Amino acid sequence: GDTPGRSATKSKAGKLDLMKEYEKRKASNDKENLNMVVIGHVDAGKSTLMGHVLYQLGFVNKKTMHKYEQESRKLGKASFAYAWVLDETDEERSRGVTMDVAQTRFETKSRVITLLDAPGHKDFIPNMITGAAQADVAILVVNATRGEFETGFESGGQTREHAMLIRSLGVSQLVVAINKMDTVGWLKDRYEEIVKKLAQFLKQAGFKENDIAYIPCSGLAGENLTSAPTVAALATWYTGPTLVEQIDNFKLPERQVSKPLRMCVSDVFKGMGSGFSVAGVIHAGAVQPGDRLLVMPQGELLTVKGVLIDDLPMQCAFAGDNVVLTVTGIDMSNVTVGSILCLPNDPIKAVTRFTARIVLLNIDVPITKGFPVVFHYLSTSEPAHIHKLVSLLHKSTGEVTKKKPRCLVKNSSAVIELQLDRPVCIELYKDYKALGRFMLRYAGSTIAAGLITEVSAISL
Ligand code: GDP
Numbered sequence: 001g002d003t004p005g006r007s008a009t010k011s012k013a014g015k016l017d018l019m020k021e022y023e024k025r026k027a028s029n030d031k032e033n034l035n036m037v038v039i040g041h042v043d044a045g046k047s048t049l050m051g052h053v054l055y056q057l058g059f060v061n062k063k064t065m066h067k068y069e070q071e072s073r074k075l076g077k078a079s080f081a082y083a084w085v086l087d088e089t090d091e092e093r094s095r096g097v098t099m100d101v102a103q104t105r106f107e108t109k110s111r112v113i114t115l116l117d118a119p120g121h122k123d124f125i126p127n128m129i130t131g132a133a134q135a136d137v138a139i140l141v142v143n144a145t146r147g148e149f150e151t152g153f154e155s156g157g158q159t160r161e162h163a164m165l166i167r168s169l170g171v172s173q174l175v176v177a178i179n180k181m182d183t184v185g186w187l188k189d190r191y192e193e194i195v196k197k198l199a200q201f202l203k204q205a206g207f208k209e210n211d212i213a214y215i216p217c218s219g220l221a222g223e224n225l226t227s228a229p230t231v232a233a234l235a236t237w238y239t240g241p242t243l244v245e246q247i248d249n250f251k252l253p254e255r256q257v258s259k260p261l262r263m264c265v266s267d268v269f270k271g272m273g274s275g276f277s278v279a280g281v282i283h284a285g286a287v288q289p290g291d292r293l294l295v296m297p298q299g300e301l302l303t304v305k306g307v308l309i310d311d312l313p314m315q316c317a318f319a320g321d322n323v324v325l326t327v328t329g330i331d332m333s334n335v336t337v338g339s340i341l342c343l344p345n346d347p348i349k350a351v352t353r354f355t356a357r358i359v360l361l362n363i364d365v366p367i368t369k370g371f372p373v374v375f376h377y378l379s380t381s382e383p384a385h386i387h388k389l390v391s392l393l394h395k396s397t398g399e400v401t402k403k404k405p406r407c408l409v410k411n412s413s414a415v416i417e418l419q420l421d422r423p424v425c426i427e428l429y430k431d432y433k434a435l436g437r438f439m440l441r442y443a444g445s446t447i448a449a450g451l452i453t454e455v456s457a458i459s460l
Helices: 018-027 046-056 062-074 078-094 124-132 148-153 158-168 188-204 243-248
Strands: 032-039 105-107 111-115 137-143 173-179 212-216 262-269 276-284 292-296 300-309 312-314 322-328 340-342 349-360 372-377 380-393 400-403 413-426 437-442 445-458
Touching: 032 046, 032 158, 046 078, 046 243, 062 078, 111 243, 124 158, 137 148, 137 158, 148 158, 148 188, 158 188, 158 349, 158 445, 173 188, 173 243, 188 212, 212 243, 349 380, 372 413, 372 445, 413 445
Parallel strands: 032 111, 032 137, 137 173, 173 212
Antiparallel strands: 105 111, 262 276, 262 340, 276 322, 292 300, 292 340, 300 312, 300 322, 349 413, 349 445, 372 380, 372 437, 380 400, 380 413, 437 445
């Protein structure tokens, strides 16, 4: 068909009319990409569920699946076979195969879904939290088993913590998978009981009723994932969408195409021919061959020779696209993972101190002024410390409940000033959604998530 980006409208100067190209793209049948994170209490069945979805959709080949089934049976853990689908990804990564490993992306009728931080089975939870910072949408998996849902939902359980975390990071659309329905005889009453409890909590956490859907399913049995339920006990009362149909219903987040370019570099590698390649996500704006771009915070210029999406050369790419750029005119050592590519006349700022609204997780140590942290942002991390505790906020309304608190305790919300050891390129959340979110870690665990609200010290 008519591939957008190749039958292009060019201006006199030979540059594309990018907004026209974007309209063409939107009108085309190309599937839009959506970044999804899977959250929920440990053992809720997240890995099994997503593994089985990938398998049913045909993104895992039969031979591989058979291998997992045999291996897991040998270990007496036949039920782990599907979860291993996701482990493989991790393994491949550790062998150095980078970039979109097939299993971490799948297609629905109208979307390409990228599973963020492809859940390696063992360390799914810590990974989830970094993934949350880039998520457009989320799946919350809860365990319907009697007593288990309740454990995950209690304070200290991860169901609440994760849901609040992603909401505070700006994720507003949620599919709740009410999983392991096989363990409660597919009972409608149990489903409704859980929906009622969650609906009340999620509303308090700031989600809109219309942006949440509740899907009864079983990741292990493979029920109601990609096709209508076959088990009579579920099919008799449930006629709504399947899990994947509901994922397909997610609304696309607004892409900031008309804003100045912001591309975050996630990989730099030598390809064939001259120059080298830079992979990453375009968070705002657009890029096309011939562009002269500024690499920040390095402050060096490069020239874009080619723009590739899924290995295909394009005439342009837009916010929301995962791209590989072939570049020249710069030494490879001057572009690193975490660099931001932008337009020389409208660059991103490198800052050393900013104000942010944060949510603390379930941590043991209280946070005081001067507290050392590691600032995790896009694909980089930098040492930092808490410069000032500005105010304590009400958890759901966001109103200031106390000014200049002496310390912050677990699960609280607050406004702080963060001081970075070295300059980092950031944006305000209100200007660039994806570039205004971050995580703070301490002693190997994530302690807070936040949104950047104000810059207090510019370095470049
Ligand atoms: P995760 O920690 O959330 O990723 O959970 P896993 O996918 O590792 O699953 C935890 C345990 O629950 C494993 O023993 C799975 O076999 C089991 N499990 C997962 N999904 C289901 C389900 O739908 N029904 C039942 N009965 N067990 C399940």
